Amino acid sequence: MQEIIPRSYTFWYYVPSLPAAVIFMLIFMALTGLHSWKLFTTRTWFCIAFTLGGLFEIIGYIGRAVAHSNTTTMGPYIVSSIFVLLGPTLFAASIYMTLGRLIRYIGAEHLSFIRVSRLTKTFVWGDVLSFIVQGNSSSLSILGYPQWAKVAVVGGLAIQLISFSLFWLTAIIFERRVRRQPTPESLLPGTLWKKSLYMLYAVSALIMIRSIFRVIEYVMGNSGYPLQHEWTLYIFDSVPMAIVMVIFFIWYPSELKARPDFEAHVPLAHVYSKV
Template identity: 40%
Template sequence: MEFTFYYYTPSAAAGGIFAGLFGVCTILHLYQLLRTRTWFMIPFMIGAALETVGYIGRVLSSVEAPDFTKGPYVMQSALILIAPAFLAASIYMTLGRIIAMLDAERCSIIPLRFLTKLFVAGDVLSFLMQASGAGIMVKDNTSADTGEKIIIGGLFVQIIFFAFFVVTALIFEIRMARQRVLVSSSLRSIWRRHMVALCFTSVLILIRSVIRVVEYLMGYDSYMMKQEVFIYVFDALLMFIVVFALNWSHPSEVNCALGRAEKYFTRVVAVHKFATPAMEMEEGRGSSRK
């Protein structure tokens, strides 16, 4: 039986709206990245760009209906599937920088030198499995089932590592409270704001991955696969919120507190200078001398 690209005609309006939304956020992330030199956000920006191109692929498919071709289908199927892996990589690195900013490695269940490496390694494995599975799935009719199984495996890897990451972040928060680690008021504000953003975006990606696993477990000809609304409600919308959330609460503020950048963006993308902990201590000594 010939492989079925879509069981419906993709909506050009929905695809265009999300391509535009992701495109605007991608441009803003690029601007924030270059202005603040927050280089660990490069994977996040790439993920946002992949989402943009993926939904452009859905628009192209809608134009081709009903004679769909493989190019636009593969573009949207593969890029929308793997984009969250790039978003996750920067989120993983943010937690490591928050811990370093607070000088609170003792409150982490994973040593700081291994924390980012462990989660990014799992992220890369998940990405490779999903990307290869998506390629195999549309290669020919006989390999579609194999592709689905590899994609499901990759999504399970992503869920396991993300769940462990969320647990790691929560344990860190609990230990910080129990041990009553002293943190300056300025750093406390940054810490709270970015931990909320980190946990919020992590949970959204986790929900999205669980939904995609259910989707593939039900089979390519399942009800979920035949209804376009699911990809927009449980993938496009959730990932847009993730991308926009880190536009709004950009991690460059954490980088600045570590002394790795001079500027960061606040809610209205206004540039400010931030004093590092060492600078605060020096100012305190100067005041006492007076």
């Protein structure tokens, strides 16, 4: 028979900290506000998923704040778990699209390990799959299948880790090829493609660390240390994701736009003389 979760079931092995939840809710509100301003002023529309990821984080920590005095209520637990879990998946979508834009920006499509026309689609579809699989964990919990919900979360996080590993491999191979065979666009003064690439390395590494922590957390289960101690969530999830938003904002990829007037305004002989 289907397991029925009793009304008095406690979803938390601790009382969620109200101050911590409010502090991170305010941090993500501020960061999401900054990203929204950046998004609309620069019209960098491929970063809209990143901003939505910040909104998910805000909703998740509102759920944790409400759960402080409602530890036996399913609603705040589901809202907190699913929105904090899925926020980084939306960050990843914009991160993947940024690499494709960067490659086109310096005219290095021929140096990409994966054909650029397929690169963004490949990683974003993997991200969508991860989002769907992890998102279904909440419905499985509500229906009384906590074990299947756990499998869904771990499966979704595993897909995310595989995607980021391939993303790193693609980016590293691309960088090495560009250094060996620089394109004229990559040699232009003021071109920030290297900083943008290093930014992608940094934010993707932080999300990978967070995803590894989440996999460990769910694999260890309710009796494991992470799910029984709240500080682990804030140190290995909340803080890294806030740093991701800060880094992405500072090195916002708004400059990664096409340069249709490149050949008309830049003498190629001058560029090639620097090779």
